[in-house]
Amino acid sequence: MTQKTPLVLLLCGSFNPVTNMHLRMFEIAKNYFNSNGKYQVLKGIISPVSDAYKKKGLVDAQTRCEMVRLGIKSNNWLELSEWESKKPEWTPTLEVLTYHKKNAQHQFGNSVQLMLLCGGDLVETFLIPNLWKADHMEEIFSQFGLAIINRMGSGPEKIIYENDFLYKHKSNFHLINDWILNDISSTKIRFFI
DSSP, X not given: OOOOEEEEEEEEEOOTTOOHHHHHHHHHHHHHHHHSSSEEEEEEEEEEOOGGGOOTTOOOHHHHHHHHHHHHTTOSSEEEOOTGGXXXXXXXXXXXXXXXXXXXXXXXXXXXXXXXXXXXXXXXXTTSTTTSOHHHHHHIIIIIOEEEEEOTXXXXXXXXXXXXXXXXXXXXEEEEEOXXXXXXXXXXHHHHX
């Protein structure tokens, strides 16, 4: 029997507020990876951005972290990381991944893989000029990989297959379908509050 790669999933974002869909993304990814025979998901980490992100309507980091803490309190494999949220400046995703990779290796050994968990809509942002540094994308895609939950209204497969840079890394992208349609988002929740 082949040994499974130990895997830690990291979800970054504002979590303004955290939603059931954020938490469901972890469950969908865990089921996908644990059932494909290659990986064993050890834990999931939620990393809220700091107040320095300066997003309109962003609730303070302490409150957002408390919302996450309450959302995962009955879950034994998800954890909140406050490291990014406490930084005085916005922290690039690559730096957050690198920090958590070192922690995961310390906790689980050097064979552990850390992967960025994201919604399909994040893939679209890789095409926005000057939003992501090319060398950061290269390292994220090649050294960490993406677990992409295909959300309603996003089309990550098309974007990946039509972009040479993304296509080059397609073997490190795990496109995971959520067969239960759910378009809950923090943006919609804030709009209706």
